[in-house]
Amino acid sequence: MSQGLIDAQNGRAPDARHSGLTRRTFLKFGVSVGAAAGGGLLLGFSFSAAGQPAPGAKSVVSGDGNEAPQEGVFQPNAFVQIDRAGKVTLVIPKVEMGQGVYTSIPMLIAEELEVPLDSVTVAHAPPNEALFADPLLGGQLTGGSTSIRYAWEPMRRAGATARVLLVTAAAQQWQVDPAACHAESGQVKHAASSRSIAYGDLVEAAAKLPAPQNVPLKDPKDFKLVGTQAKRIDSPEKVDGTAVFGLDVRLPGMKYAAIVNCPVFGGTLASVDDTVAKKVPGVTQVVKLDNAVAVIGDHTWAAKRGASALVLTWNEGKGADLQMQHLIDDLANAAKRDGAVARKEGDIDRAFKDAKTRVDSVYQQPFLAHATMEPVNCTVHVRADACDVWVGTQVPTRAVDAAKRVTGLPAEKITIHNHLLGGGFGRRLETDFIANALLIGKQVDAPVKVTYSREEDIQHDMYRPYYYDAISAGLDANGKPVAWKHRIVGSSVMARFAPPAFKNGLDPDAVEVAADLPYDLPNQLVDYVRQEPRDIPTAFWRGVGPTRGTFVVESFIDELAVQAKIDPATYRRNLLGKTPRALNVLDVATKAANWGSAPPQGQGRGISVMHAFGSFFSIVADVSVDNGEVAVNRIVCAVDCGMVVNPNTVEAQIQGGIIFAITAALYGEVTIKDGRVEQSNFTDYRMLRLSQTPPIDVHIVKSTEAPGGIGEPGTAALAPALTNAIYAATGKRLKQLPVGRQLHTA
Structure with a gap:
């Protein structure tokens, strides 16, 4: 894989529209410095008053943050x-x-603190909104590609202050x-006298000093580690x-x-015959829930065999009549209604009336499962007076809330042991599987690990919504x-997950990218139903709103380029004059992709441009199509994500x-028949194989702007480049994903 570092051209400072932080609220950071007779110095940034105790942290990567503080280390907040x-x-x-924050965030602190990275150890933060909330997301959670954007200044300032x-x-x-004096490699040195002293010998004295205010940060030209x-x-x-992952x-x-959930959405348990299940060696108990049954065993194999032996009857209810076409029809009908306005500029009606040509399209994107490599799991020990939860979660404080609801215990009696995650992708932003584990654990007089099989995981996921987009443009x-009109129809995740963000019928995530295009379009109407x-x-789901929005916008831009008989890259270039960073990544990507x-006979090349998560992306895809099968031959990606902390992490992410996005674009879909998810495992919810994975050339644009996000943009920007390449190769415009289904039915 190649990686280029290219100087940004015509860059500009981020503003409200182009910072990637729209619809986010910043909270003020405070600095706290504390000392104790134990001889340790601690300082950092919190969102609470100084002096509130913070739980200790174990000095290993697999620690869960709930252990007692180490002796000799002071740790208030x-x-x-x-x-x-x-x-x-x-x-x-x-x-x-897997996104690398356990390296990139320590790099920030080590840079300003002047310590080698290998002298830094890390631990999971315990649930504590007051101390560990991300102001970009409004809580203690990991998602939205905000980790480095959030940590960039406060973590450096903490190191500099220390x-x-x-x-x-x-x-x-x-x-x-x-x-x-100056600091260097964990020591303070006085060049004139050639004296030096290690940090460890200074912490007691340093902890007694008043906290300095407005400590200057390093000039980026002086970075040694970042x-x-x-x-x-x-x-x-x-x-x-x-x-240690949750499954470990x-x-x-x-x-x-082993849990068996009702196969029909909205259904409940009617009866269970567990006679045979209880005879399986190692099975100790069968637990009934409102809509599920769990078999408890001395080991996983006993529980799994016992679950297979259950004879279950379900109250399927009205959900048993639900078919996929019903859901699509619902969306199509909803698209006929006016929506909540996300963006309105100019006189859209007159612009369409004066346009020389009008282009109308409908794009559809399917339900998607997360299919994390580590299936969802949760271990709990519920007692009358306390509860422990061992889990890998993106939302530790919400895990506490789930435990409070299920057990009735106060927060101080609940301990969350958070672990490394074997894939999150948004699935572990949810606590449904934690609540189920707790409901089961209330009936088991021992710690119990609840693990979803791959089939239960895929068929009882919480899915990326099915989206239906009606989009039109008038051309001169x-x-x-x-003229540009874009109506987005689909479920509002935000209304459920963060109700205060859902205002006046508008889901800000669902319209992201669509309502903030990098292109210069004089008359726009973007609304949401x-x-x-x-x-x-x-x-x-990984990439959230920008994933669905970029597919529609960049596919439609290609349609317009074809209508205008202009090269797709040139067409975009002509519309990006007011967004120089987007224009620059387009130029870098097209040059690198030649x-x-x-392209050779039977092959096609497609492109996309995206501004999301505070970063600018352009992807060029080369594909071949043979009898409806798509081979992705090469991907070239140019990214301007501002200041880069760790190029290795950026390239890997x-x-x-x-790769995640190619999988989804080619194969990913969850379909419903008789109220049930039809897919069950990787046999019918396909993954991209290693042999199918193309070379991916990543070119990182050198930039002095503040960091943008990097964990999700690659996923969000890929699909339209892929489908545009398929159009170039075949002349077939794919307006519905996944690609495989559409090519085989076209």
């Missing part, structure tokens, strides 16, 4: 700890699900001017198997549960759009996101 040995421990406010305190303490000890290709801190534990939890006396005599898919639960050359 912050992220950074320094002990007498000079070891820096960072309690990470974000969860690690460094200043340590330097001041050393200077006072030596009775010299602090300006004559921007370098650092090795992942968590890789050794993941390689040698000592890293083992407890004394623990039982294992030169083929330039002078909420249409819930009856009893089917919906949730965020856009102007003709783009590659992973693109």
Whole structure:
């Protein structure tokens, strides 16, 4: 894989429209510095008054953040700890699900603190909204590609403040001017006298000093660590198997549960014959819930065999009559209604009336499952007076809330042990599986691990919504759009997940990208119609709103280019004059992909441009199509994500996101028949194979802008480049995903 570093051209400072932080609310950061006789210095940024105690953190990557503080380390309410040995421990406010935050966030603190990265250890943050909330998301959760955007300044400032305190303490000890001292590799040095002292020997004195105000941060030209290709801190534990994921939890006396959920959405349990199940060796108990049954065993195999032996009768209800076409018809009918306005500029009616040509299209995108490599699981131990939960979750405080609801216990009696996630993608933003585990655990007199089989996972997921988009454009005599109307119809995840964000009928996530295009379009109307898919639960999915919005917008832009008989890259270039960063990534991607050359016979080349998550992307895809089968031959991606913390992470996240998106675009869909999900495993919910994975060339544009997000943009920008390439190869415009189904039925 190649990676280029290209100087940004004609960049501009982010503003309300182009910062990637629209519809987000910033909270003010506070600095707290504390000391104790134990001899440790701690400082960091919090969202609460100083002096509130924060739970301790274990100094290993697999720790869950709930252990007692280490002796000799003072830890009231912050992220950074320094002990007498000079070891820096960072309690990470974000969860690690493969995106690399357990390396990139420590890099920020280590840069300003002047310590080697290998001297930093990390731990999971415990649930604490006051201390660990992300102001970009309004809570303690990991998602939306915000981790580095959130951490960029406060984590650096925490390190810089610590460094200043340590330097001041050393200077006072030596009775010299602090300006004559400097920090380097975990030491404070005084060049004039050739003296040096380790951080660990300074923490007690430094902790007694008043906190400095407005500590300057390094000029990026002076960075030593940020921007370098650092090795992942968590890789050794993941390689040698000592890293603990939720599925790895083992407890004394623990039982294992296999769950069988009602196959019909909205259905309930009528009866269960567990006679045979209870005879399976190792089965100890059968637990009934309103809409599920769990078999409890001494080991997973016993529980699984017992679950297979159950004879179940369900009250399927009206949901048993639900078919996929019913849901599509609901959306099509809803599209006839006016929606909540997300953007309105100019006189749209007159613009269409004056247009030389009108183009109308309807795009559809299917339900998608998350299909995380680690199936959802949760281990609980529910007692009369307390409850422990071991889980990998993107929302630790919501896990506490789920436990409060199910057990009736107060928060102080509930302990969440958070672990590494074997894939999140939005699935672990939900707590449905945690609540089910707790309901089961209330009936089991021991710790119990509840694991969903792959079939239960896929058929009882919370799905990326099915979206239906009606989009129109009016073109002038030169083929330039002078009128643009886009109606988005689908479920509102935001209305359920974050009700305050759903205002006046508008879901800000559903219209993201669509309501904030990088293109210069004089007359626009973008609106949203909420249409819930009856009893089917919906949730965020990697790339969230920009994934669905970019597919529609960039596919339609290609349609307009064809209508105008203009090269698709040139057509976009003509509309990007007011967004130079988007124009630049387009130029970088097309140059790297050799856009102007003709692809081989039977192949096609397609392109997309996207501004989302505070980053700018352009992707060029080369494909071949043979008898309805698509082979992706090469992907070229140019990205301007502002300042880069770890190029290795950026490249890996783009590659992973693109592979995730190719899988979804080619094969991904969840369909409903008789109220049931038809797909059940990787046999019919296909994954891209290693042999099908194309070379992915990532070109990172060098930029001085503040960091943008990187975990999801690759997923969001890929699909239209792929389908545009298919059009170039076949002349077939695919307006409905997945690609495989459409090509075989076209």
